[in-house]
Amino acid sequence: MTERADLRSHGPSGILRPGIRTYKPRRTRITERQERALQQQAAFIIPVGTSPIDTIAVWGIDVPVVMEIGFGDGLAAAEMAAADPTTGLLAIDVHTPGVGGLLARVGDASLTNVRVMEADALVVLTRMIEPGSLHGVRTYFPDPWPKARHHKRRIVQSEVLDLVHSRLQVGGSWHLATDWVEYADWIRACFGEHPGWTGGVIDRPRWRPVTRYERRALHDGRMITDLVFRTVAAT
Ligand SMILES: C[S@@+](CC[C@H](N)C(=O)[O-])C[C@H]1O[C@@H](n2cnc3c(N)ncnc32)[C@H](O)[C@@H]1O
Structure with missing residues (x-):
């Protein structure tokens, strides 16, 4: 190695589940x-590693x-x-x-x-x-895994929502963008079913630059959806 x-x-x-990855192997x-x-x-x-990142020491x-x-x-x-x-x-x-x-x-x-x-x-x-330590998470143009048998590879799914929720501060946000209309619907549905999150589709924030993947999607005429969800305290 x-x-x-x-x-x-x-x-x-x-x-x-063992063997399930959210990414595709690439050989660039x-x-x-x-x-x-x-x-x-x-x-x-x-x-x-296995030790928590000391965010105060780093930033x-x-x-x-x-x-x-x-x-x-x-x-x-x-x-x-x-x-x-x-x-x-x-x-x-x-x-x-x-x-x-x-x-x-x-x-x-x-x-x-x-x-x-x-x-x-x-x-x-x-x-x-560390739990409750992140201010935000961003995921722009996650692999859409369009085939039904691959939906288990999507980064947005209930187990991952639980995990990200636990690592964010209360009121922390997860900002996502996708060029796949069906994935945008899937994202809204997954967050909608989770009691710890609130949010939905937003106008594209001006501060978010066009990504490489997005540029291709725009060239091909696909619609871009930005979504933001915030964590809410458990009641
Ligand atoms: C479709 S590309 C989009 C890349 C970039 N955000 C853009 O818009 O140009 C998805 C990216 O997510 C990465 N990725 C997918 N699952 C991941 C994971 N679990 N951890 C880290 N990276 C991941 C892939 O390697 C790939 O670079």
Whole structure:
């Protein structure tokens, strides 16, 4: 195993049934720039482990921490982090070239508020995030898994809603966007059935940059839906 492969965890989160993943394996080649960034910006990588991330040590006491699940090429994540330097961004994806890409942007823009993990976000949420510690979660254009037999791979499902709910502060938010109308309906239905969440479809916030995946969807004429759900205290 290479040193970098040690940073990853594709092991089970214990949240989904064994063998079920929310992501597709991809074999994109890593570029020299991405490879270099993985070495040179290693200080911005948080390796996967079992101890909780000390968010105060990483970002400071009053800094709200937002997790982005599945940042893809990282362009939008880096833009959001640059526009909001007083928020700590914990950016997670399983795809090595994307991790290298985001780290390269972190270096280019001298961003200090971003930390990057090459990991299954469900594993990180389960093992490394303290209950009630996140200010927000972002998931833009999650894999839609359109076939009925693959719905169990969707990141939005009741077990994951329970998990994210437990890691967010009361009033914390999960912002999602999708170009798949049926998935938007699915998301609304899942959150609607959960007593711990309130929210629904919103106008696209101006601060959310167009992501790489979204650009293709817009080019192909698909409608984009943004949704925000907030946690409510148990009664
Ligand atoms: C369709 S792509 C969208 C990427 C990006 N947000 C965009 O809009 O361009 C979905 C991304 O989510 C990542 N992903 C899916 N499940 C994940 C998980 N459990 N943990 C971390 N990343 C995940 C995939 O590797 C992929 O990069």
